[in-house]
Amino acid sequence: MQKTDPITLEIIQNSLQATADEMFAVMKKTAMSSIIYEVLDMGTGITDAKGQLASSGAGIPAFIGVLDKAVKVLVKKFDKPGDIEPGDVFLTNDPYYGGVTHLNDIIVAMPVFAGGRIIAWTANIAHNSDVGGMAPGSLTGEATEIFQEGLRLPAIKVISRGDTIRSVMDIIKVNSRMPDVLEGDVWAAIASVRIGARRLVDIANKYGVETFEHAMSSFMDFGEQVSLTELAKLPKGTFELSEEQDDGRIFNVKITIFDTEFTVDLRDNPDQSTGPVNTSRDGVMVAAQMIFKSLTDPYSPANEGSFRPIRLLTREGSVFQAREPAPIGFYYEIELRVYDIMWRCLAQHMPERLASGNFASVCGTFIGGIHPDTGRQYTIIEPQLGGWGASERGDGNSAIFSGFHGETYNCPAEINEARNGLMVDRMELNMEPGGEGKFTGGRGIVMDYRIRGDNGFLTAGYTRSKFPAWALDGGREGSPNYVRVIRKDGSSERFSFVSGLTTHTDDVIRVVTGNGGGIGDPKERDRAAVEEDIKNGLITRERAREIYGVA
Template identity: 30%
Template sequence: MIDAIQYEIIRNRLLAVTEEMRIALQSVSGSPTVTEASDFFTGLYLPDGEFATMGFQVAHEAPPVGALIRHINSHRKPPRAGDMFIGNDPYVGALHQNDVQMTGPVFDGDRLVAWAGVMAHETDVGGMNFASWCPAATEVYQEGLRIPAVKLVDAGELRDDVLEMIVSASRLPAALGLDIRAFIATLNVATERLQSLFARYGADVVGEAMRRMIATTERRTRERLAELPDGRVHVRDFLEHDGHANRLYAVDLVATKSGEELTLDFSGSSQQAPGFINATRAGLRGGVTGALIPTLGFGLAWNEGLLRPVDIVAPDGLVCTAQHPAPVGSATVETIWTVTNVVQRALNLLLACSPEYADRAQAVSSGTMATFNLGGVNQFGERFGLHSLDPLAGGSGAFACRDGVDAGGPVAVPAPAIADVESNEQVSPLLYLYRRLRPDTAGAGTSRGGQSGEMGLTLRGVPGATALVMTHGAEVPNSVGLFGGWPGSTVRQRFATAEGGTETDLLREHLAGTEPTWRELGPKPGEIPMRPGDLFAVSWQGGGGWGDPLFRDPADVAADVARGVVSAQHAAQVYGVVLGDGALDIDGTRERRLAIRTERLGAPPSAEPDPDAPGHALGPALRLVRVDGTVEVRSTAGAVLSRGSTRWRAGAVSRRVDPSAHRIRLHEDLAMTAHHCPLSGQLLSVDVHRRDEEPVEELVLNL
């Protein structure tokens, strides 16, 4: 039996081991993806593959490494001390082939006590395109080498033949080989540290501490769920272009919370795609984990206990449960990312309806990740490859009580990091013209989202290279807001061709502030030849806003204008804030805001919102009340929006809106609808939906 003090000591030692694994990995790897950015994972596991600890990098990866361990347990001979296994098969456990995993058993004598696991995104593992992101792929066979679970280290001896076979599939064998050796070093560190814990405290005690960590997180997650209102939340997000055609795919979630349990039902999602945007079931579970950490896991140890109260329902053959041999090369930044978006949104709606946790609820953060890879031969005649993680610098979502973080990044990467400009320029012939925050990209709201970043790139010192460019969210605003907050900006990708100019001409024009002739790129242009003098520019999604922008403090809007976060035009058009000679015009702002509310309703508002209106709060502007035993949803201005249910949209003043003022472009099959209080004109919700369908009803509470 382990006492409380001993448990806390061992628990913190296990977390320290996980952190030391990160240090070892970053110390040996030569890839900026690992050494400076954050596309990797480390963690410790029970013998059955449940994760007991995880690092602060890519949260999606914790369950997939566990799936690799379970595959080894069921399909391989019992491991021995010193064995290490490598894998990257999405139909076994990886998210996509680029995410190369390694795991090794940790023994005390002859008894298996734990596993250690590590993963990093590798720039190239073969396939029909450089960087192993293959937009034209129709089968997973075209996307690079698949390793189900192969013993790379046998009882402490490296199998050089297996390593040579793996790295020979890559266009960057030296880089892949170095990272694999970094994995081995990382697992060696974990093994040594765990065995020292076994020697000091006993393997039984350490194993019990790992199990208690999971049980404690499970108990506290169940307690947190029990504190939230019971109900059903229906949300839907979209991704466009499957690599072959610009079709629209839905990730549809019905989340049902009952007592201390949560059911996440994805059955309404689109069928799997012919292209590479699909995710396997391992990816679905990873995407769910990425959303649970910030919504239910704050203040808790992050481990398998977060998932134990959660039932994931999804039939085979969906875009989030693709069946072999569907291509899945961009799963991480497409369907898995979108799974995280919908789970995050559903749980934040429940948090917002809880008096205790309302301030923890957050609009969607950085709802996509645009992908930029560059490869070719550098000025020294050596093959190079770069996987840019700059697009992690999207804006984070707003909270009820504070703005989102500029370039705050996605919630599924708890400690996001991007490489220095100079590091990327050192390992590739890239020249950054800029990497900066972009104005007017933050989702507007009473609390605004975080701004997105943007970058502009060209080549230098080489005759040419190949860029691989793709995204979703160029025509879908994935970073949706809450309770009248607007989505953040969509991704914008542009390319300018030198047209006979030179690198010097481009730099001279850039320094002079001259805009080149831009060509707008679609969501997935794929491979693009680049020459010196060509320019690629991309901006990412801003974070979603919270609440009606007309209720943001005008002084905060004026401060945003002064800082360059918001333009004066955006301030007047979206926030209703008028500035004269840079100073706040109070009377002009009051008149402008009244005019916007009048335009929303087609008549002047007849009442004002009362933030102290009685009833159970459904966000800042709606209240759930009971009148003679009948449930009603009312606005804080007193409008009765529904009676007998919490489906309130039919009682609002709703109209389709043009989102272009918010730097948002919409897919031709999508529309945006704004819903307003019929008395005050307050904006209650901004919904993104298929043009030929009504918005999804989001929230039905059982109070």
């Protein structure tokens, strides 16, 4: 067949997606941390030889968008003959050296050779439970420089021509409080890129290297054309938004939409923080890519071409383009803030495409200590479910992860209780007021973790705690995200950000995530829908009478 045969090109493209899915399955089946094998806090993908995203892969949207940026750093760094050879595997976790996110997230990448040259890269990323640093779990709001957040892997080689570089693996293990778990998760990631590389070699051999490479490039061009076609349908002009954050900072965004370009200007924003609430420019680009994809072509796979119309403007030394060695541990909350202000900026102009505000926080909850049964260190890293905003078509979804986190899963109570030193007493929908409207915002959750041992710790970082999810067209705001620590004696404290808080036996850590924002005047809500809400216990009749005017 000719390399331009569209059927062959489509088969190759689908094979790339199938390969990324298989890589994802390998990690899920072989990882040691529940954050990976249960929550699926990971992503897999395939790039071309230059590091351009060829297949959007599988996993967390914000993770998949990281992989091509990491591979591009590797390609640039290892640019001499012999630097990259068959069987090599590379690692990076440092946001200043291709890691994009934070030190807990290790990216593993492998070059794929066929026809005597590199034809692609397979890559993955996953959150690791502990990579050292000043605090268990490697995340703390008290960090003032990245050196305190864990071991830095600045785009290095861990396997050379198929042989493990033992000293590198030893350094990784000795810096972790959970060395066997970390080693197991890294090897799961290595197994994943290896199986992916094997599959791509088979595909290239079957159809020919030139046809394989042409398939990738042609689908990037196709992705660009699809984006440009949909971009032309969006309202044109410049749209701006300023929004106060929970910590008092003002974040600003200016989006200009042309027929062929989508410009996001974030230069007018605060300087980088002395604490770990910063992000990298690449991380902000991921946020811009997610909102752009949502607006243009949300249902098809993404590749490098899909995002060519994006032009991102940031300022070095700002919170959205931190300068080394700024700490960056809670980067995900800052990227979510960027994602959310872009969403809010455009939602009032495109309500048919964008819903009202959601709980918009990972609500990352880190609980750890010494397991009372095994005597070993344990650390839970748990993103939380929350409420999504209402749209013009209906009520928002309840108990769904944030857009940053995508289609992942909460860790089952049985796994948490078996692996970690706590009990899960309850998880139920959040019945706090908030999110009422013609269509209502989805419900967040209330989840209780009861601690089984003394001298444990809690670290958490929630945003949208002071300012709940925003509403549209006369709807009501949602409710806040927060965590409450209820001591055995009945006293309690409420937090949005807390680091290393000491916990004891029978303390309860109560996670409360927000309801999404409503849309439309609550008085216009369908009476049958109100009665159904009352029947399902989502609202009392007294409150329904107050909000919706139900008799």
